[in-house]
Amino acid sequence: MDNAPQEDLELKALSQALHQLYDPVLEEPVPERLRARRQRWRAPAIAAGWAILGLCAGTIAGWQLHASRPVIAPQAEVPGFVKRAAVAHATYSPEVRHPVEVGADQEQHLVAWLSKRLGATVRAPKLETAGYSLVGGRLLPGDDGPVAHFMYQTAQGRRITLYVRTEAAGNRETAFRFAAEGNVKVFYWIDRKLGYALSSADLGREDLLAVADAVYRQLNP
Amino acid sequence: MNDAESIVELIPRLRRYARALTGDRAAADDLVQDTLERAWSKFHLYRRGTDLRAWLFTVMHNVYVNQLRAARPGAQLDEEMPELSQAAHETAGLELRDLDLAIRRLPPEQREVLLLVVLEDMSYGEAAGSLGIPVGTVMSRLARAREKLRAMLSGLPSGGLQLKIVT
Numbered sequence: 001m002d003n004a005p006q007e008d009l010e011l012k013a014l015s016q017a018l019h020q021l022y023d024p025v026l027e028e029p030v031p032e033r034l035r036a037r038r039q040r041w042r043a044p045a046i047a048a049g050w051a052i053l054g055l056c057a058g059t060i061a062g063w064q065l066h067a068s069r070p071v072i073a074p075q076a077e078v079p080g081f082v083k084r085a086a087v088a089h090a091t092y093s094p095e096v097r098h099p100v101e102v103g104a105d106q107e108q109h110l111v112a113w114l115s116k117r118l119g120a121t122v123r124a125p126k127l128e129t130a131g132y133s134l135v136g137g138r139l140l141p142g143d144d145g146p147v148a149h150f151m152y153q154t155a156q157g158r159r160i161t162l163y164v165r166t167e168a169a170g171n172r173e174t175a176f177r178f179a180a181e182g183n184v185k186v187f188y189w190i191d192r193k194l195g196y197a198l199s200s201a202d203l204g205r206e207d208l209l210a211v212a213d214a215v216y217r218q219l220n221p
Numbered sequence: 222m223n224d225a226e227s228i229v230e231l232i233p234r235l236r237r238y239a240r241a242l243t244g245d246r247a248a249a250d251d252l253v254q255d256t257l258e259r260a261w262s263k264f265h266l267y268r269r270g271t272d273l274r275a276w277l278f279t280v281m282h283n284v285y286v287n288q289l290r291a292a293r294p295g296a297q298l299d300e301e302m303p304e305l306s307q308a309a310h311e312t313a314g315l316e317l318r319d320l321d322l323a324i325r326r327l328p329p330e331q332r333e334v335l336l337l338v339v340l341e342d343m344s345y346g347e348a349a350g351s352l353g354i355p356v357g358t359v360m361s362r363l364a365r366a367r368e369k370l371r372a373m374l375s376g377l378p379s380g381g382l383q384l385k386i387v388t
Contacts, residue, residue, distance in 0.1 A: 011339065014370070018241070018324075018340045021317050025237040031250055034232060034257070091258055141265050 078179045079188075080143055085163035085197035086184045088140055088149055093159040093201065100136030100151050110137050114148040120166050120193050122148045125218030130211045132160060144168070160211060163197040176212060178205065187212040191219065227273050228260065234341075235277060241336050242285065244325040252288065256281040278341070278351040282333065289329055323373040331366035334359050 092099055102110040107124060115122045117139055124134055132152035140147045140163075148164040167190050174190045185208050188197040198212045235256060239249035260267075260280045267276050324332060330352075337348040338359070345363075349356045 010367075014367070015339045015342075017317060017320050018336070021321055022237050022241045022340060025240045026233045028233075028236070030232055030236070034236075034250060034254060087261065091261060141262065143265075 079195075081147075081163070081165055081195055082179050082186055082188045082197050083181075084140075084142060084147070085161070085188070085199055086179070086181055086186050088163055089161045089184055089186075089199035089201065092138070092149070092151065093161060093199075099159075101138035103136040104134040106136075107134060114139060114146075114164075117146045118148055118164070118166050122164055122194070123219060124150050125162070125215045127152055127211065127214055127218070130214045131155075132211065135159070158200075158202045160198060160200045160203070160208075162215060163199065165195045167193055167195045176209070176216075178209075180205075189216070191216070228257070228277065231274055231277055232257075234274065235281060238278070238336060238341060239281065241324065241340060242329075242332060244321065252281065252285060255284045255288075259284055272347070275343075275347055275351050278337065279353070282352055285329075285333075319374060320370075323370055326373060327366050327369055331362045331369070334362040335366040335370075338363055 102113065104110075111122060111124055114137060124137065127133070131154050133154075135151040135153050137148060137150040140149050142165050145166065150162040150164070151159055152162070153159045172190065176187050176189050179186045179188070183201045184199055185201075185203065185205060186197050186199045187208055188195070189212075190196070196215070198208065198215060200208050200211075203211070232253065235253045236249060239252040239256075240246065243249045243252060256277065260277055263280065267273070324335070327335065333352060334348060337343045337351060338345065343351065345356050345359045349359045352359070
C-alpha cells in the first residue's frame, strides 16, 4: 500500500469533500416516517416504561362469560412475547406494499407452512362476523423460535394482528390478559400449546376484547 | 443507553450514508426505513457488546444489495457504470456536485467501500466486517474507486485529484 504523503493528502481532501457534501444530512430533521418508526422502536426497549393496564376482573363484570372461555385476570408482568407482538403490530400494520409475506389468497398454503414451521397446528380464525377479513400472514422470529403472525383488516382498512407462538410445556393456560403501550393494545392468552396476542392500534379495549373473544371461540368451537 | 436508544442515535448516520450511497433523498430514506425494519426483525442476531453501528451498516448493506438485485435482475453487482462525459468536466477545479455525480457512477460495491472508509472513517477491518468481504478486497476496491474518481474528475487517466484542503 502506497502511503506516500501525497496520497494521504489526497485522501484527506477527498474525506473533507465528502463531509462537505453529505454532513448536512446529519443536521436535517429525521423525517416523520422514520420518527414514527423510532417511536415504535422505543416502545419495546424501555421495558420499565411500559404502561401496563391490568384489568380488574370486576370492571368487566358485565361481560358475558362463556363457560369454557378464559376470564380476564389481573396480571403480574407482561411477558416478552406480548411486547414482541405489539412491536410486530406497529411494524407491519402501517405497511402499504408488503403488509404480509403470504396473502389470504393462499390461505391454505399459509396455514400449512406456519404450522409446519411452528411444529403445531396453527389456524387463522375467520373473523368476518367481527368485521375483519384475513389479509395474510408471515413468519417472524420469536424468543424461542418461529412465530406466526396473521393480519386482518376491516373494509375501511383498520388492521388487527394475531401473534401465535408455541408455548413451553410447563406454561399453563391463562385467562385473557390485557396490556397497552401508547396506542397499541393487546389481549393475550395461552390456550393448550399455543400463546396468542391480539393487537390493535385503533380499537378501544372493549372492542378489542370482543374480537379476542371471537378469536377464542373460533379456535375452540 | 439501551440498544434501541443507541439505534435511534444512529439514524442520522444511517441517513447520511444512505444519501451518499443512493444520491437521492427519498430512496435513501426508503433504504433507512427498510434497514430499521430488518434490523428489528433480525435483532436476535445482534450480539450484545459488539459494535452496533457496524452491525447496522451490515444490515443496510444487505438491504441495499437486495434492492439492487431487485431493480436489475441478473445484473452483476460489479457492473461498470457509464463514465461521465468529458464535456461535463471542462473546469479544472473540482466542483462538489461533480464529486457527487462521480461517486454515483462508481460501481456500487466500490462506492460502499469508499464511503465506509473515507466518509464513515471505518478501518479496513471494520469495513470488511460490515460488508462481509476480506480486508484485501476492501483495499483493492478502495484503490479502484479512487482511481476511477481521479479519472472521472480530472479527465486524465492518472492525474492528481484537483482538490484543495478546506479548513
